[in-house]
Amino acid sequence: MPSALHRFLDNLKRVPKTFLGSVRRHGKATSDRGRSQAVFSNLFLHIHSVKTHKNSLKPGYTLGFGLLTTVCLVILTVTGILLMVYYKPTPELAYKSIKDIHFVVPTGRMMRNLHRWAAHGMVVLVFLHMARVFYTASYRRPREFNWFAGIALLALTLALSFTGYLLPWDQLAYWATTIGVNIASSPRELTDALGITQLFDPGGAIRHLLLGANTPGAEALIRFHLLHVMVLPILLFALVGVHFWRIRKDGGLSRPESADPPDGGGFFPRGGNKTYGLMAIVRGRSPAVGRAPENTVNSWPHLFIAQMAIFMAATVILLALSLAIDAPLKEPANPAIPENPAKAPWYFLGLQELVSYSGFMGGVGIPLISMIGLALIPYLDRERGGVGVWFSGPEGRRVALRSAVFSTALVVGLLAFAINFGWLREWYPDIPQLVITFVNPGTVIAACFAAWSLWIMRRTDSTRMGAIALFTCFLIGYIILTYVGTVHRGPNWEFYWSQASWPIH
Amino acid sequence: MAAARENYFTEWRGAQREYRQILLAKAEDEAEVRSARSFSVEIRQVVVPDLDRVDRCITCHLGLDDPRMVDVPQPFKVHSGPFLEDHETDKFGCTSCHLGQGRATSQREAHALEDGTFWEQPLLPAPFNQSSCGVCHDPEYLGSRGAPVLAAGFERFRTQGCLGCHKLGGRGGPLGPSLDGIGDKGKHALPFAHVSGEKQVWNWHLEHLMSPQEIVPDSLMPETELDQAGVEGLTTYLLSLRSSNLTEALTPRDRYEQRYQVWHTPPLSGEDLYQQFCYACHEEGIETVLHDTLEVAIPSIRNPDFLAVASREFLTQNLLEGRPTTSMPAWSPAAGGLSDEEIGRIVDYLLEARQEVREVTFVIAEGADAEAGDELFREECTDCHGLSREESEASWLGDPGFQSSYDDALIGHTIKFGRIDTLMIPYGEEADGYLSDEQISDLVAFIRTIG
Numbered sequence: 001m002p003s004a005l006h007r008f009l010d011n012l013k014r015v016p017k018t019f020l021g022s023v024r025r026h027g028k029a030t031s032d033r034g035r036s037q038a039v040f041s042n043l044f045l046h047i048h049s050v051k052t053h054k055n056s057l058k059p060g061y062t063l064g065f066g067l068l069t070t071v072c073l074v075i076l077t078v079t080g081i082l083l084m085v086y087y088k089p090t091p092e093l094a095y096k097s098i099k100d101i102h103f104v105v106p107t108g109r110m111m112r113n114l115h116r117w118a119a120h121g122m123v124v125l126v127f128l129h130m131a132r133v134f135y136t137a138s139y140r141r142p143r144e145f146n147w148f149a150g151i152a153l154l155a156l157t158l159a160l161s162f163t164g165y166l167l168p169w170d171q172l173a174y175w176a177t178t179i180g181v182n183i184a185s186s187p188r189e190l191t192d193a194l195g196i197t198q199l200f201d202p203g204g205a206i207r208h209l210l211l212g213a214n215t216p217g218a219e220a221l222i223r224f225h226l227l228h229v230m231v232l233p234i235l236l237f238a239l240v241g242v243h244f245w246r247i248r249k250d251g252g253l254s255r256p257e258s259a260d261p262p263d264g265g266g267f268f269p270r271g272g273n274k275t276y277g278l279m280a281i282v283r284g285r286s287p288a289v290g291r292a293p294e295n296t297v298n299s300w301p302h303l304f305i306a307q308m309a310i311f312m313a314a315t316v317i318l319l320a321l322s323l324a325i326d327a328p329l330k331e332p333a334n335p336a337i338p339e340n341p342a343k344a345p346w347y348f349l350g351l352q353e354l355v356s357y358s359g360f361m362g363g364v365g366i367p368l369i370s371m372i373g374l375a376l377i378p379y380l381d382r383e384r385g386g387v388g389v390w391f392s393g394p395e396g397r398r399v400a401l402r403s404a405v406f407s408t409a410l411v412v413g414l415l416a417f418a419i420n421f422g423w424l425r426e427w428y429p430d431i432p433q434l435v436i437t438f439v440n441p442g443t444v445i446a447a448c449f450a451a452w453s454l455w456i457m458r459r460t461d462s463t464r465m466g467a468i469a470l471f472t473c474f475l476i477g478y479i480i481l482t483y484v485g486t487v488h489r490g491p492n493w494e495f496y497w498s499q500a501s502w503p504i505h
Numbered sequence: 506m507a508a509a510r511e512n513y514f515t516e517w518r519g520a521q522r523e524y525r526q527i528l529l530a531k532a533e534d535e536a537e538v539r540s541a542r543s544f545s546v547e548i549r550q551v552v553v554p555d556l557d558r559v560d561r562c563i564t565c566h567l568g569l570d571d572p573r574m575v576d577v578p579q580p581f582k583v584h585s586g587p588f589l590e591d592h593e594t595d596k597f598g599c600t601s602c603h604l605g606q607g608r609a610t611s612q613r614e615a616h617a618l619e620d621g622t623f624w625e626q627p628l629l630p631a632p633f634n635q636s637s638c639g640v641c642h643d644p645e646y647l648g649s650r651g652a653p654v655l656a657a658g659f660e661r662f663r664t665q666g667c668l669g670c671h672k673l674g675g676r677g678g679p680l681g682p683s684l685d686g687i688g689d690k691g692k693h694a695l696p697f698a699h700v701s702g703e704k705q706v707w708n709w710h711l712e713h714l715m716s717p718q719e720i721v722p723d724s725l726m727p728e729t730e731l732d733q734a735g736v737e738g739l740t741t742y743l744l745s746l747r748s749s750n751l752t753e754a755l756t757p758r759d760r761y762e763q764r765y766q767v768w769h770t771p772p773l774s775g776e777d778l779y780q781q782f783c784y785a786c787h788e789e790g791i792e793t794v795l796h797d798t799l800e801v802a803i804p805s806i807r808n809p810d811f812l813a814v815a816s817r818e819f820l821t822q823n824l825l826e827g828r829p830t831t832s833m834p835a836w837s838p839a840a841g842g843l844s845d846e847e848i849g850r851i852v853d854y855l856l857e858a859r860q861e862v863r864e865v866t867f868v869i870a871e872g873a874d875a876e877a878g879d880e881l882f883r884e885e886c887t888d889c890h891g892l893s894r895e896e897s898e899a900s901w902l903g904d905p906g907f908q909s910s911y912d913d914a915l916i917g918h919t920i921k922f923g924r925i926d927t928l929m930i931p932y933g934e935e936a937d938g939y940l941s942d943e944q945i946s947d948l949v950a951f952i953r954t955i956g
Contacts, residue, residue, distance in 0.1 A: 096559070096608065103561070103610040104548060110507035170623075323506060330623040337693045504698045 035300040047244050051296035052303040055255035055388065061136070062253065064310045065129035071314040072122035073240070079115040080229065087167065089225035091218050094169035095332045102329070113322035119161055121318065123347045126157050134377070134471050135400070137387045137464065138254035144378035146246035149239055151375045156236045158347065163228035165345050169221065174333035175342035177216050177224075181207055183344070183355055183363035190360045193434040215335065256388030260295050340491045349485030350478050356493050357423070357440035366442055370474060377471070381463040392464055399456055399465045403472035410448055411480045414441050419495045449473040516611050517564045521546045524567045524581055531573050548610065551598050555752050558598035560607035562615060569594065580612075586651055597755075602637040604629050618705070625691035632741055633707045636688060639745025646759040655745060658738030663777070665729070665739075666785030670832075673746070676842030677782070678834045680725055688747030696721060710740040718798065725798045725832075727785075775854030778847055786832070790858070793899075793927045799832050802889070802899045802928065810924040812859040819910055820852045828906035830894050867917035870946040878951025881944055889928065892955065899928070903956020916949050917942075 002010070011018070021027075026037040039045045055061060086105055088097045101108035130150065133139060139147035166177040188203035197204075212219030247253065297303075344352045354362030386392025391400050418441045424431050449470060457466030490496040491503060512518075521544075528541035550561045568574030568581040570589055575582070592602070600607040605628035609615040617624035629636065632654040638647050639655050648656035668677035673684045695709050699720050702708045709720065714736040717726035731739070773781070783806075788794050790807030805811060806820075825848065827835035836843045843851075882890075889899035900907060911919075920940070921933030932938035933945060940948075 099606075099608045100559075103608055103614070106511060107507050109511075319506075323510070331625050331691075331693075334625075334693075337691075 029300065032298055035298060039300050045300075047248075048299045048303055049248055049252060050299055052299045053252055053255055053259065053296050055259040055295075056253040057297070057302060057306055061255075061388075063128070063132060064306075065125055065132050067307060067310050068314050069122055069125040069129050070240075071311050072118045072125060072318075073236075075114060075118040075315065075318060076122065077233070079111045079118065082111050083115060084229060089167065089222050091169055091221055091333070094167060094221060095329075098168050098329060102326075109326070110319075110322055113325070113327045114318055116327035117318050117321045117325075119164060120346075121314075122157060123161055126154055130154060130374075131471075131475060135390055135392075135396075135468070136254060137381075137389075137392050139378040139381075140254075140384070140387050141378075141382070143246070143250045143254065146243060146250060147378050148375055149243045149246065151371065153236065153239050153243060154374075155371065156232055156239065160228060160232045160236065161345060161347065163224040163232065166216070166221065166224045167228065168329055169333045171330040171333055171337075171339050172328060174216055174335070175339040176344050177220070178338075179342050179344045179352065180348065181210050181216065181220075183348075183351065183359065184210060186355070186359035186363035188360075189358065189433065189437060193432070193437060216333075254388045259388065341489060341493055343485070343489075346482065346486055349489075350481035353481045353485040353489070354442040356489075357418070357442050358437045360437055361440060361442050366446055369446065373470070373474075377467055381467045383462065383464050386464060391468065395460065396465065396468050399460065399468045400472045403452065403456070403469040404476050406452055407449065407473040407476040408480065411445055411477050414445055415480075415484060417441075445477060449477065517548070518546055520565045520580060521567065527568075527574075527577055527581060551594050553596065553598045553601075555755070556598060556601055556750055558600055558607055560594075560598040560600050561610055562599040562603075562605070562607065563594065564610060565612065565615075566599075588651060600626075603634055604637070620704075625693075627705065629707070629744070632737060633744055636741045636744035636747075639742065640688075640747060640749045641751055641755070642757055643759045644742065644745065654738050655741045657734070658740070658742030661731075661735055661738050662742050664780045664784070666780060666783060668781045669783060669785035670726070672842070674842075678832075678841060680832055680834070684743065684746055686746065686748060688744045707740055707744060710743055711736050714739055727796060727798050772847070773850075775850035775852075775857075778843070778851050779854050782836070782841070782843070783851070790855075791926060801831065801897070804900060805924070805927055807855055807858040808924055808926060809858070809860045810922070812856065813861055813863040814865050814915060814918060817852055817856065819915075820855055821848060822910045823906065824848050824851060826906050826909070828900075828904045830901060830904045831906075833906070865914045865918045867914045867921060867942070867945075869913050869917060869949055870943045873943075873946035873950035875947070875950040875954055877944075878947035878949070881940075881948055882951050885932065885940075886948070901956075902952050905956065908953070908956060913949050913953070916952060917945050920945050920948060 024038070026041065027034055029035040029038040036050045039048060039050045083101065086097055086101050086108065088094060098112070101112055103109075105111075133147065133150065162180055165180075166173045185203035185207040187206070188197060188201065191197040191200060191203065208214075210220065210223065211217075212223055343349060351362060351367060354366055356362070358365075386396065391397040423440060424436060452473060453466045453470035456469040457463060460466075487499075488495055488497065490499065490501075496502055525541060525544045525546075528544055529538065532538040532541050548561060549563045549567075550559060551563060552559050563569060565580040568577060569584050571583055573583075588602075598607065599605075604626040606615050606617045606622070606624045606626075609617070613619060614622055614624075616628040618627045635647075635652040635655040638644075638652040639659070642652075644652070644655050644659035647653075667684075670678040670680040671682065671684045672678065677683075690706065692704065692706060695706065697704050697709060699722070700709055700712055702712060713720040714729055714731060716728060717724045718728075729736070783790075786794065786796065786799075786803050787806055790805050792808070793805050794803040796803055823833075824843075825835060825837045827833045827840070829835075834841050836848060838844055882892075887896070889897070890902050891897035892903075894901045894903070902908075919929065921931065921938070921942070922936050923929045923931030923938075930938065932940045934941055
């Protein structure tokens, strides 16, 4: 036996090999088995299952929305951390630090633009992802909890976007936040109408919690900054972890029954409740070469290639956008000169339109009802069929189309009426505010949507169809209201056909 | 690509490379050639924490303090005039005087003149950049020291009578908005709906001074009848009325002197005060002024007939209390901000125009009948002196200021003898009119009941 010194020197020479060997403990991933073992034993790769169902890889099934959202999140995190190196969260310095990032910091302009466009992208994609999951009925058992986690993630995404919006401290940021906080304190409308604000003032409480003062200022900025860079990301990542974990535990992405051969192809046991509770890779030969029990393929390479493709495509698009279009930055925040119109970030403009009818209903009532309604979908629709199929089949497609037409007609019609003729206060100037709170275009639309959905439910004798009707109505309504709030509302929230016809100040 | 864009294709890098060529071309000896060769392409900035300035203008304006850079194109030209001798760039920055967006690194964003640059203080074009001199210096001091337009504007401001309607530093009239900090007002604080030229703040002032009603439709400000030089001067002066973060270390000597001047040196003469505060409405004061925007006839306060019977107490009272229902403000220290002493000087100046003193000999007849006066008033007087404020084109006789400062005899005297060179003709039989003393007494009795 060579001496200890020899052994020591020998080991030293072999360090590169032994070190790499300890990292790639199962050797190079050059065979299917090697790749499977790599996926299984690596912390990050093991977010994915070793095998992926073929149906999940079909582009037309998921359209990649969930993944695209994650891509945006990754880009946001990376660019966000880079921006934090130079951004300073005080009113005196915030705006100037962003100017410096734009003009002087190497690649600063690019990072800031990327951050902004990825943020907008993430909000859009999160809605598209939710729509996809809904329309493929992927919230059914056993995935109800994951749907609920997803709704929470939606709320967190919007909150992150909203808190980030204030940070540049320019006119856009300041006044959008003023609007947002005023919307959040709209419970005052109800407590004032009931005369109980002295005793019970949730509106005021929320306002002070968000602002740390009576108006947006240094306190608000640092609170929003804290929420945006630490508190909300921690919650978001924790929930994203839960969200991915649940995908695995629920058996991967949903799929239609037709995606699996009914008799296991003759080789494998039929049906059964595969629990995914216990997992093992065993040695030995599988009885059927090139065929797996559940119509799956190896994640490495198939899933990973697909993911990389989507990641790269999304990154390229965002990079191109960021090269071409600068993120906006208006004049420094000036509490003495309000923007007119002062608009919330675009994804809240539908809400702002509703708020123009009733602060409480538009700002608190309808959003709360919508969120609760969304969260409850899997618990109210517990039918079994139609999972993994867009619209759950031809009947669902018809219901969706009709709901789309109905909701478009209703929303456009009611809005046109309100814009042209006004609402109750035009004819009854002394009408109590409480009546307006409960009877305004927003509540009327919501009530009509509910009635329509109930009617569909009765006619089709299916909770799923009712759910499709209601969801479609709300989706269309949200889109139209956001469009009106963005394009057709000008100074004093008056209706204009286009920005060209706004009065010059 | 972003890296390429930043490191090769930026505007300022191109400019610096061009400048290096210029340096090489102008080099006359080895030392200059060497320093031209070693000219490095990088962002250059001046940071002045006291004035809260970070100015990157010198990234492109490279020849700023090089006297050779005369025949070169902008942005490389040397700074004009001797200004940099007393205002070194590293002490003051650039934007302290020129405004613009100091942190920017492209011309469009730095000058911030275009739409979509979102900067409240764009680069001031000449001659308006002279307004910055007035932020720190006494404008009068600068007439021959580099800011002639500002000095002319300051002079004009004091003789045009602007303070008659506008307050500055607490002194002036209440009819127009106060001019404190008017130089701070950015585009969004001014109404641009009717501005026909460039939508910039200096142009707003130019057009507004040329023709106030076009820019502010229901403005009370009359046409100023100024020429281009006049409005440019005034605009420059107005733009100088803005806030500054002048520290003690940076305060110029003439500013100190100006400060103490207010306390020590001879105060403004009565005539100067009249020019500043009264002239805008009363003009020379000899004849009635038919004001086009206020739509009233403004009394002639230096009119010989008026002054012949106006006592010092009478004039002082009118100045102190004004005419509450009219545009004549109260000028007392608490209201218009003039000291009692200054009011005294204005009265002295008014009385200088007095040509003779006449005694008021009119006597109100016994049993003067207000009702008869009422009829007479409606026949003779209501053409100009209405019964209500709105109907009066001439002075409204129900105004409390009028009622308290005029005594009955004076009213009667004025009706009887009129006022020369005004529309108040003599009405008394013994003058050129046709009313008897009794009738005039009736009128006086009635006038006392108006208001």
